[in-house]
Amino acid sequence: MNPKHKFLAIALVAATILLVTGCGGTESSEEPAPPPDEVSMQFSWINTIEFAGFYLAEAEGYYADENLNVDLLDGGFDDDGNYIDPIDVVLSGEADFGDQDAGILLEARADGAPLVAIASIYQRHPLAFISLAERNIERPEDLAGNTVDVSDNSLVVYNALLSSQDIDPDSVNSQIRTDFTIDSLVNGDIDVIDAWVTNEVVELGLGGYDINVILASDYGVEVYPNVIFTTEDMVENHPDVVERFLQATLRGTQMAIDDPENAAAETLTRNADLDIEKETESMFQALPLLNPAGSQPGMMSASSWETTQDIMLEQDLLDAPLDLDQAYTLEFLNDIYEQG
Amino acid sequence: MSAATQAVKRQATTSSAQPRFPTSLRSTLVATFVLLSVLPVASALLLEMDRFGAQAEQQVTFQLNSIIETKEDAIAVWLEQNQEKLEPILADDVDSANVVELLSSSEPSETLRTNISKHLTAMRETQDDFTEYFLYDLDGEIAASTDSAQIGKVVTLTPYFAPSLQGEHVEAPFYEVGSASLAMIVTRPVLDTNGEVVGVLAGRLNLDQLGGVMTQRAGLGKTGETYLVSLENNYFVTPSRFEGYSLTRSYQSEGINRALAGETGTSSYNNYRDKPVIGAYTWLPDLEVGLVAEIERTEAFAALQAAIQTSIIVATAAAVIAAGIGFIAALRITRPITELTDVTRQFSEGDLDARTRITRRNEIGELGYAFNTMAGRQQETLVKLEASVKEARLATAMAREANRLKSEFLATMSHELRTPLNAIIGFAEILLAGMTGPISEKVEHKLSRIHLNSRRLLELINNLLDLAKIEAGRVDVLHEPFSPAQIATTLQAEMESLAERKGLAFRVLIDPRLPPQLVGDAMRIEQAASNLLSNAFKFTNKGEVTLRFDAEKDETWSVSVTDTGIGIPPHALEYIFDEFRQVDSGSQRAYGGSGLGLAITRNLARIMGGDIRVSSKLGEGSTFTISLPLVVPQAELVEAVI
Numbered sequence: 001m002n003p004k005h006k007f008l009a010i011a012l013v014a015a016t017i018l019l020v021t022g023c024g025g026t027e028s029s030e031e032p033a034p035p036p037d038e039v040s041m042q043f044s045w046i047n048t049i050e051f052a053g054f055y056l057a058e059a060e061g062y063y064a065d066e067n068l069n070v071d072l073l074d075g076g077f078d079d080d081g082n083y084i085d086p087i088d089v090v091l092s093g094e095a096d097f098g099d100q101d102a103g104i105l106l107e108a109r110a111d112g113a114p115l116v117a118i119a120s121i122y123q124r125h126p127l128a129f130i131s132l133a134e135r136n137i138e139r140p141e142d143l144a145g146n147t148v149d150v151s152d153n154s155l156v157v158y159n160a161l162l163s164s165q166d167i168d169p170d171s172v173n174s175q176i177r178t179d180f181t182i183d184s185l186v187n188g189d190i191d192v193i194d195a196w197v198t199n200e201v202v203e204l205g206l207g208g209y210d211i212n213v214i215l216a217s218d219y220g221v222e223v224y225p226n227v228i229f230t231t232e233d234m235v236e237n238h239p240d241v242v243e244r245f246l247q248a249t250l251r252g253t254q255m256a257i258d259d260p261e262n263a264a265a266e267t268l269t270r271n272a273d274l275d276i277e278k279e280t281e282s283m284f285q286a287l288p289l290l291n292p293a294g295s296q297p298g299m300m301s302a303s304s305w306e307t308t309q310d311i312m313l314e315q316d317l318l319d320a321p322l323d324l325d326q327a328y329t330l331e332f333l334n335d336i337y338e339q340g
Numbered sequence: 341m342s343a344a345t346q347a348v349k350r351q352a353t354t355s356s357a358q359p360r361f362p363t364s365l366r367s368t369l370v371a372t373f374v375l376l377s378v379l380p381v382a383s384a385l386l387l388e389m390d391r392f393g394a395q396a397e398q399q400v401t402f403q404l405n406s407i408i409e410t411k412e413d414a415i416a417v418w419l420e421q422n423q424e425k426l427e428p429i430l431a432d433d434v435d436s437a438n439v440v441e442l443l444s445s446s447e448p449s450e451t452l453r454t455n456i457s458k459h460l461t462a463m464r465e466t467q468d469d470f471t472e473y474f475l476y477d478l479d480g481e482i483a484a485s486t487d488s489a490q491i492g493k494v495v496t497l498t499p500y501f502a503p504s505l506q507g508e509h510v511e512a513p514f515y516e517v518g519s520a521s522l523a524m525i526v527t528r529p530v531l532d533t534n535g536e537v538v539g540v541l542a543g544r545l546n547l548d549q550l551g552g553v554m555t556q557r558a559g560l561g562k563t564g565e566t567y568l569v570s571l572e573n574n575y576f577v578t579p580s581r582f583e584g585y586s587l588t589r590s591y592q593s594e595g596i597n598r599a600l601a602g603e604t605g606t607s608s609y610n611n612y613r614d615k616p617v618i619g620a621y622t623w624l625p626d627l628e629v630g631l632v633a634e635i636e637r638t639e640a641f642a643a644l645q646a647a648i649q650t651s652i653i654v655a656t657a658a659a660v661i662a663a664g665i666g667f668i669a670a671l672r673i674t675r676p677i678t679e680l681t682d683v684t685r686q687f688s689e690g691d692l693d694a695r696t697r698i699t700r701r702n703e704i705g706e707l708g709y710a711f712n713t714m715a716g717r718q719q720e721t722l723v724k725l726e727a728s729v730k731e732a733r734l735a736t737a738m739a740r741e742a743n744r745l746k747s748e749f750l751a752t753m754s755h756e757l758r759t760p761l762n763a764i765i766g767f768a769e770i771l772l773a774g775m776t777g778p779i780s781e782k783v784e785h786k787l788s789r790i791h792l793n794s795r796r797l798l799e800l801i802n803n804l805l806d807l808a809k810i811e812a813g814r815v816d817v818l819h820e821p822f823s824p825a826q827i828a829t830t831l832q833a834e835m836e837s838l839a840e841r842k843g844l845a846f847r848v849l850i851d852p853r854l855p856p857q858l859v860g861d862a863m864r865i866e867q868a869a870s871n872l873l874s875n876a877f878k879f880t881n882k883g884e885v886t887l888r889f890d891a892e893k894d895e896t897w898s899v900s901v902t903d904t905g906i907g908i909p910p911h912a913l914e915y916i917f918d919e920f921r922q923v924d925s926g927s928q929r930a931y932g933g934s935g936l937g938l939a940i941t942r943n944l945a946r947i948m949g950g951d952i953r954v955s956s957k958l959g960e961g962s963t964f965t966i967s968l969p970l971v972v973p974q975a976e977l978v979e980a981v982i
Contacts, residue, residue: 138488138489139492197517219493220494220496257573257590258592284589285520288517288572289517292499292515292517293499294514303496304497
């Protein structure tokens with residue numbers, strides 16, 4: 001055997017060299033952008049999933065895209081234990097935007113505050129009156145004879161619900177709620193508590209409790225719980241800033257709707273005390289409030305504002321009807337949605 | 341060599357020979373067989389794969405599309421049937437009048453409300469497609485319902501309220517915050533006797549039934565499913581057939597997004613469960629939902645996968661069988677070759693009786709036969725050759741011995757010859773010197789001839805003696821320190837008179853690099869140089885003779901003699917150092933000499949461990965160079981080192 005006669009050994013080596021030529025970024029010949037407008041937003045409550053659209057608008061750079069530098073101000077209570085009312089903060093000029101219950105905003109306007117609502121975060125009020133299913137409290141009239149814990153700021157809607165259903169307030173053992181946990185309900189100390197479907201309802205659901213929910217808005221009691229407002233001055237003199245702020249915020253809201261898990265995760269970065277599982281579930285519950293069928297994020301309707309005013313008048317919280325066209329404007333929402 | 345050791349040796353050589361060739365014929369053959377068996381299957385597989393895959397995908401796509409169409413039709417039928425179900429509820433005149441009264445009056449009686457609710461309940465219980473029938477007035481307040489919890493609710497904020505007042509309506513699935521679930525509502529206006537709308541009769545569709553329609557006879561195997569997705573937040577209208585997916589979650593996928601964007605088509609993508617699927621999708625405008633049918637790729641291509649698997653198994657089996665066949669075939673070919681190799685090795689190692697036992701009647705057998713024939717002839721030749729070599733050796737030994745005897749004889753003979761010759765020369769000289777009385781001129785002349793020829797004879801005999809001594813190995817070479825300069829001085833003195841007589845210049849040059857003291861046989865060196873100088877003067881008639889002592893490379897030094905004499909023709913250079921040869925026969929007469937000088941000189945140079953060479957040009961002169969090993973005396977060496 002001759003080692004020279006080796007059998008064929010074919011090795012085809014194909015070496016492919018890819019030359020990647022990076023192209024330098026083209027310098028914009030446009031004039032440098034003007035410095036961003038500095039605006040601030042005062043929330044009506046501590047950081048929760050309710051404001052996820054704002055967080056995402058900031059985190060995703062939507063505000064920056066609109067050449068805005070937005071300061072998002074946490075709400076709740078100050079160091080002295082006083083509630084931080086966005087209406088006061090905006091009126092004092094410390095913030096440009098705020099969010100507040102539509103009824104409270106109308107009261108402020110009646111007192112002469114030059115504030116205008118430009119959109120609503122939630123388009124349905126998440127307020128419900130809930131009880132354990134075993135109690136068979138399914139309708140407002142079933143409240144009669146039961147003990148109901150109602151938070152101070154839910155009283156307007158509560159009274160409106162009783163009134164709309166012709167329920168004698170004296171037939172219900174109503175008391176102001178001071179325990180903001182679900183313990184009293186679960187223990188059976190209290191028959192009914194007021195609750196947001198995005199909050200206590202979720203908590204009870206995750207706890208495995210079977211509950212009945214009387215949703216106020218199902219009975220035509222419609223008050224926007226968190227309208228975004230600004231000053232008349234801003235609307236008249238800086239409409240572009242208002243529109244850009246709203247545009248970016250609604251983009252953030254749409255993103256929250258498209259990816260609720262991410263919205264919950266982003267919210268956690270603003271408030272480490274929250275529970276990711278609960279916030280995620282809350283976000284899913286908030287979807288139909290943020291974007292109900294046939295509507296668009298942020299949208300408001302004239303009928304809801306009228307309903308709200310009627311409720312306020314009925315409860316003597318307003319002395320006389322206001323010019324609602326001055327209290328809110330759809331100008332910015334329509335502009336944004338017409339642009340596509 | 342015993343049989344046992346031979347066997348061991350053979351074994352050792354065969355076993356050590358094998359791993360020397362990693363690409364042995366055997367493995368090459370096996371590899372070739374395997375390659376040949378796998379190649380056709382593999383290439384066919386590759387060629388068919390694409391076509392097969394495309395065909396499978398086409399088939400699946402076709403199936404999905406037909407499912408989509410079937411489902412679309414089924415949903416349309418389901419919806420139409422259910423819309424019709426609202427009609428008979430108020431067909432009875434009494435019922436109709438009561439309902440109009442309930443919806444028209446501002447303060448209806450509770451009895452009326454209860455009775456109508458009972459009627460609705462009775463009607464609802466006849467079927468399963470609706471979970472609730474309810475009536476609401478123009479303000480949207482629910483006046484009667486099969487579900488008492490709904491009475492008193494206001495539907496003004498629902499998406500169906502406004503269109504329901506305009507005519508028959510089907511509301512696309514939407515999320516009800518109160519029930520925390522999706523709802524689908526079918527409505528029918530309630531008219532009074534004047535044909536005026538006084539309220540609306542609504543039915544809440546049982547979405548489980550819709551889910552049933554979707555899963556019915558889907559024909560989509562284990563992983564296939566069809567489902568509806570709402571435009572509102574991508575909610576699933578019908579449940580996923582897999583666990584862990586809720587109706588009130590929003591899900592994304594290419595199929596879902598395309599369907600909701602109003603597109604119809606098919607595509608491959610990862611579905612809402614992040615599984616690779618082939619999906620067909622379409623948009624159902626009446627329901628405002630997307631309809632998606634999907635099947636996981638793994639299942640869709642299960643047949644293809646199975647075909648590939650079968651092919652791999654077949655190819656592997658073929659490869660194994662081919663390897664086996666190849667191995668056996670290789671063995672059949674290589675075994676006789678190995679045997680032949682072993683026999684060849686034995687033969688080459690001297691076992692001339694080694695023969696192959698291959699008797700196969702094929703090429704290999706022929707090769708074996710040819711080998712045996714060759715080995716036989718070779719053996720014959722070798723035997724003859726060996727005999728010749730023995731003869732030749734014997735002849736050489738005899739020749740050498742004869743030569744030695746000849747030299748000895750010559751040496752003895754020369755000695756024996758010299759004694760009487762010396763007597764002749766001596767007496768001739770005595771006579772010439774006139775010691776025996778005056779001699780006539782005539783006698784003197786004759787005596788001179790005797791004297792001269794006797795001397796020549798003596799010289800010849802001396803040379804012969806020298807030569808014979810050297811050839812007989814009787815010469816001992818001294819190894820003593822000497823001075824090259826001393827030799828030069830002696831030679832200069834010896835040759836000066838000769839040079840003068842012939843009118844030639846004589847130069848002696850000593851290389852300064854040459855050590856002053858060397859080890860060797862000064863006498864022999866002088867003799868050799870003297871021989872060369874005698875020749876030089878003999879063959880030179882004008883010009884000069886030069887004697888040089890040079891240090892050369894490689895531990896040698898040289899003694900060279902250059903003349904400007906007649907030179908040596910090129911053809912003569914090769915035999916000039918042979919005994920009794922002069923350049924031509926005529927020159928002996930003209931220049932005298934025995935022709936033994938150069939032979940002696942070469943023999944001298946060689947016994948001293950050196951050699952002689954010559955370069956010459958006819959008519960211009962010659963240079964003879966003796967090269968000798970350069971040995972420095974021990975003391976010199978030490979001195980040099982210090």
